[in-house]
Structure formats: C-alpha cells, structure tokens
Amino acid sequence: MSRLLKSVVKLSAYITFGVLFFIIGYILVRGIPNLSPSLFHLEYTTENVSLFPAMITTLMLVFLTLIIATPIGVFTGFYLVEYAKKGNRLVEVIRIATETLSGIPSIVYGLFGMLFFVVYLNFQYSLLAGTLTVGIMVLPLIIRATEEALLSVDDSLREGSFALGAGMLYTIFKIVLPSAMPGILSGVILSIGRIVGETAALMFTLGTATKIPEGLFSSGRTLALHMYILSTEGMHINESYATGVILLAVVLIINYVSTLLSNKLAKGSNDE
Amino acid sequence: MKGNFTESFMKGIFLICAVTSIIAILLMCIFIFAGGIPFIQEYGFKNFLLGTEWKPSNIPQSFGILPMILGSIYVTLGAVIIGVPIGLLTAIYLAKFSSKRLYRFLKPGINLMAGIPSIVYGFFALVVIVPIIRDVFGGTGMNVITASLLLGIMILPTVISMSEAAIRAVPNSYYEGSIALGATHEKSIFSVVVPAAKSGIISSIILAIGRAIGETMAVILVAGNQARMPVGITKGVRTLTTNIVIEMAYAADAHREALIATAAVLFVFILIINGAFLVVKRRTNLE
Numbered sequence: 057m058s059r060l061l062k063s064v065v066k067l068s069a070y071i072t073f074g075v076l077f078f079i080i081g082y083i084l085v086r087g088i089p090n091l092s093p094s095l096f097h098l099e100y101t102t103e104n105v106s107l108f109p110a111m112i113t114t115l116m117l118v119f120l121t122l123i124i125a126t127p128i129g130v131f132t133g134f135y136l137v138e139y140a141k142k143g144n145r146l147v148e149v150i151r152i153a154t155e156t157l158s159g160i161p162s163i164v165y166g167l168f169g170m171l172f173f174v175v176y177l178n179f180q181y182s183l184l185a186g187t188l189t190v191g192i193m194v195l196p197l198i199i200r201a202t203e204e205a206l207l208s209v210d211d212s213l214r215e216g217s218f219a220l221g222a223g224m225l226y227t228i229f230k231i232v233l234p235s236a237m238p239g240i241l242s243g244v245i246l247s248i249g250r251i252v253g254e255t256a257a258l259m260f261t262l263g264t265a266t267k268i269p270e271g272l273f274s275s276g277r278t279l280a281l282h283m284y285i286l287s288t289e290g291m292h293i294n295e296s297y298a299t300g301v302i303l304l305a306v307v308l309i310i311n312y313v314s315t316l317l318s319n320k321l322a323k324g325s326n327d328e
Numbered sequence: 329m330k331g332n333f334t335e336s337f338m339k340g341i342f343l344i345c346a347v348t349s350i351i352a353i354l355l356m357c358i359f360i361f362a363g364g365i366p367f368i369q370e371y372g373f374k375n376f377l378l379g380t381e382w383k384p385s386n387i388p389q390s391f392g393i394l395p396m397i398l399g400s401i402y403v404t405l406g407a408v409i410i411g412v413p414i415g416l417l418t419a420i421y422l423a424k425f426s427s428k429r430l431y432r433f434l435k436p437g438i439n440l441m442a443g444i445p446s447i448v449y450g451f452f453a454l455v456v457i458v459p460i461i462r463d464v465f466g467g468t469g470m471n472v473i474t475a476s477l478l479l480g481i482m483i484l485p486t487v488i489s490m491s492e493a494a495i496r497a498v499p500n501s502y503y504e505g506s507i508a509l510g511a512t513h514e515k516s517i518f519s520v521v522v523p524a525a526k527s528g529i530i531s532s533i534i535l536a537i538g539r540a541i542g543e544t545m546a547v548i549l550v551a552g553n554q555a556r557m558p559v560g561i562t563k564g565v566r567t568l569t570t571n572i573v574i575e576m577a578y579a580a581d582a583h584r585e586a587l588i589a590t591a592a593v594l595f596v597f598i599l600i601i602n603g604a605f606l607v608v609k610r611r612t613n614l615e
Binding site: 058059062064067069071072073079082086127129131135136146152153154156160161163167170171172176192195199223224246249253254259260280283284293300303304307308314315 | 334335338339341342343345346347348349350352353355356359360363413414415416417418420421422425426434436437438439440441443444445446447448449450451452454455456481484488512513514515517518535538541542543544545548549569572573576577588591594595598599601602605606
C-alpha cells in the first residue's frame with residue numbers, strides 16, 4: 057500500500073514536470089528556427105507578419121501600467137501595514153476588495169474596460185484604455201507583495217527609527233522601504249509577467265491595430281494578442297511559434313529574476 | 329509645522345491609493361450589472377438563463393445562455409477531474425517526498441508554470457493536444473475533452489502551490505505522532521497530514537475552479553465553440569467567456585446587451601466562488 061501511494065505521488069510529479077518541460081521544449085524547438093529577421097521589421101505587413109510593432113507596444117504597455125499601478129499598489133501597502141490600526145473596518149474592506157479583484161477573470165476586466173474606459177470615458181480602443189484596465193488587474197499583485205514585504209521587516213527597525221526622533225514618512229521611506237524592496241520588486245516583476253501574458257483584457261480595450269501606437273489614444277496590439285490573432289487566423293503557425301518563443305523568453309527571465317529576489321529576501325531575513 | 333503637514337498630506341495620499349481597489353471593484357460591478365441587468369429583465373430572467381437556444385442572427389433573436397453555462401460547467405468539471413488529483417499529489421510530493429536540492433529546482437518550475445501566458449497554453453493545446461484527440465476520437469479534435477485537458481494543465485500551478493503551502497503548515501508533531509504509532513511515512517502523510525490540511529486544499533480547489541471558469545483565450549482555440557446544448561464530451565462546446573469574445577467584436581444593440589448580460593452572469597459565478605474562497609480561508613485562519 058505504502059509503495060503504491062509512493063509511486064502514485066511520484067508519477068503525478070513526473071506528469072506535472074513532464075508537461076511543463078514538454079510545453080516549453082516544444083515551443084522553443086519549433087519556434088526558434090522561425091525567428092527570422094523579417095519578423096523584426098519596423099512595420100507590420102501581411103507579408104512579413106512582423107512582430108516588432110507588437111514588441112514595442114508590449115513594452116509601452118508594461119511601462120505605462122507600472123508607472124500607474126506601482127505607486128498606487130505600494131502606497132496601499134503602506135497604508136494597510138504602516139498606518140491602519142488592527143481591526144480597522146476599512147482595512148477589512150480593502151482586503152476583500154483586493155482579493156475579489158485578484159479572482160476576477162481577465163475577460164470581465166476586458167469587458168469592464170470596454171464599457172468604462174473605451175465607451176463611457178470615450179478613450180476609444182487605445183493604449184490608455186488598455187493601460188488602465190491592466191493597471192487595475194495587477195494592483196492586487198503589487199499590493200499583496202508590498203504587504204508581505206513590509207510585514208517581514210522587523211519591528212525593531214521601526215522602533216529604532218522612531219526612538220531616534222524620525223517621523224513616520226522618514227521611517228517608511230528610509231528605513232522600512234529599503235529592506236522591503238526585494239519583495240516589492242518581485243511583486244512588480246510578477247506584474248510584468250501578467251501584463252505581457254494578458255490577452256482577454258486587452259482585446260477590447262487596447263484593440264488589435266498592427267501599428268506601434270502613436271500616442272496614448274491610439275490602438276496597438278501586444279505580443280500575446282498578436283499570437284492569439286495569428287493562432288485564430290491559422291495562416292501563420294510558424295510566426296505564432298516564434299511569438300511564443302519570445303513570450304516564453306520573457307516569462308523565463310521574469311521568473312529567474314523573481315526567484316533571485318525572493319532568495320535574497322529569504323537570506324536577508326535569516327541574517328537578522 | 330511643515331513636517332506635520334507633509335506627514336498628514338502623505339497619509340491622505342496613501343489612504344486615497346488604498347481606496348482605489350474598492351472604487352475599482354465598485355465601478356466594475358456598476359458597469360457590468362448596469363449593462364447587463366436591464367437586458368435580462370426585458371428578455372426574462374428564466375428565458376435568458378434557462379433558454380436552450382442562442383441565435384442572435386435569427387428573427388426573432390433568441391438569447392438563451394444555458395448551453396454556455398453548461399459548457400463552462402463541463403470544461404471546469406473536466407479540468408478539476410484531471411488537474412486536482414495530479415496537482416494535489418504533486419503538492420504532496422513537493423512538500424513531503426522531494427529532496428531539498430531537487431526542491432530548489434522544482435519550486436521555481438511551478439512558479440514558471442503559473443507564469444506561462446494562457447495564450448501559449450492555448451496554442452500548445454491547439455498544435456499538440458487537438459491532433460491527438462482528433463486521432464483518438466475523430467471529429468475536429470476540438471471538444472470538451474481537449475478543453476478539459478488544457479484547463480486541467482492550466483490549473484495545476486494554482487492547486488499545487490496552495491495545497492503545498494497548506495500541507496507544509498500542518499505541525500510536524502502530527503506526522504511524528506503517527507510515525508511513533510508505527511505508521512509508515514506514506515500512511516502518516518495520507519491519513520494524518522493531508523486530512524489536517526483539508527481546508528487549505530479545498531481553498532486551492534475553489535481558486536482553481538475560478539481560474540478554469542474564467543479562462544478565455546486558451547479555451548477559444550480548442551473548445552470548438554459551437555453555441556448549442558452540449559451533446560457529449562467528444563463534441564465541441566462554447567463557454568460563457570468565449571461567447572463574449574467571439575461575438576463582441578461585431579455585436580450590436582440587443583445582441584451586445586445580451587453579451588454584457590452573459591458577462592454579468594459570469595461575474596456572479598465568480599463572486600460566488602470568491603465568496604466561498606474567502607469563507608473557507610477565514611475558517612482556516614480561525615482554526
């Protein structure tokens with residue numbers, strides 16, 4: 057019986073990691089040979105199916121979203137951990153709100169973004185509408201990472217700072233924040249992964265234009281959207297593989313960095 | 329004086345930021361429900377939810393979303409049947425069987441799995457799973473089984489990381505007590521440790537259900553998307569989520585409202601699932 061249980065457990069682990077390696081390996085093996093120079097043409101045409109504009113659009117979207125969502129998320133974390141008193145009703149409500157936000161499927165975000173930003177605020181399909189929609193989406197991620205990072209900072213640091221006569225703000229920005237930085241950063245990096253991989257929330261907010269957006273109010277498409285459109289059209293399977301490779305590369309880098317950061321965080325708290 | 333002003337000013341800023349999530353969720357509720365509920369009232373609650381025909385281009389149009397509700401339930405159930413046992417057992421492996429050195433490689437693997445974009449999963453399913461299913465079951469290869477397999481894979485990281493954390497949170501004394509009574513390593517884990525982690529495991533499953541029911545872009549590529557009552561697991565289905573994406577691009581008037589109403593129904597499902605999750609989680613914390 058014990059033997060059987062053990063082999064079932066092992067088999068499941070093999071299946072899980074087998075599937076993971078197979079997916080990554082398959083996309084890389086089939087995709088890398090398809091990374092031809094024409095895919096990196098400055099402009100998309102139906103002939104070259106260039107993914108370069110989508111790459112730039114993705115970068116723009118990530119950058120803009122982080123600029124908006126990071127301060128809001130981090131400041132929320134400050135409020136929840138450093139300012140709010142235990143048992144505060146508002147904190148309770150904020151927690152429920154962020155947890156609910158993190159469970160909402162991206163298509164619902166997409167539809168909300170379309171109804172609110174695109175139609176109601178009349179942004180049209182635009183970089184701005186896309187940014188704000190995914191900005192709300194990654195907010196819970198950043199908030200949670202900040203909260204956890206702040207909570208892991210030893211209270212003696214804060215007390216020491218207060219004892220020396222430092223104010224709340226000084227303590228937060230100069231004492232607490234530096235120690236919490238790796239944790240916050242890893243949340244921000246995970247958010248990048250989320251933004252890069254997003255499709256459903258962007259289809260009806262950012263739109264699917266093939267050009268690099270000229271400004272906040274013009275449409276574009278991210279790599280993930282580009283890959284989705286290529287896959288549904290079914291005409292450019294090779295280019296889909298190539299796009300998949302780039303997406304996977306981004307995800308691999310992001311995970312590597314966030315693992316490094318969380319290891320650093322774990323080490324840091326051991327030192328204390 | 330100046331210092332005090334900055335202090336309270338910044339505190340205000342932090343507070344405003346903290347309220348943003350509440351405002352966001354309220355706005356989402358308002359816009360989705362205000363867009364969907366009037367249509368449901370007009371068309372009839374029962375006709376909409378229990379109607380078996382979705383034919384927006386017929387005259388008169390019919391907007392019954394029961395096929396899509398069932399479609400979502402079918403593929404989610406399939407995903408749970410496939411993903412939960414494998415995920416749970418993998419979690420047990422990670423928490424109790426793997427060596428420390430191996431774990432250092434495997435754990436980031438699970439995080440990586442959670443980070444792979446859904447479109448990549450969907451594309452993989454399209455080029456790998458669909459042809460296999462086509463060979464085995466015939467037809468197009470785009471059906472309930474394919475979608476369930478895909479979603480089963482996609483929920484693995486959710487099930488694994490939360491269940492693993494729950495299993496690790498069980499005090500070691502449980503395990504030691506069982507070993508001391510003469511039980512084997514495996515027996516102790518399966519009859520003592522895992523049952524003690526029950527509520528954490530249940531919340532991981534609830535979260536996984538939420539993921540599966542909300543997944544859109546990957547499912548579109550492999551589920552077949554026929555808007556009709558499900559006719560078996562080897563035939564295609566359409567889910568609530570895919571219904572929205574497929575038709576939103578060209579829908580107008582009542583059709584468009586019907587799609588927003590579809591999102592409202594999906595939203596309610598998700599809120600119920602989230603609520604269940606919060607309740608289980610709170611109970612876990614109290615224990």
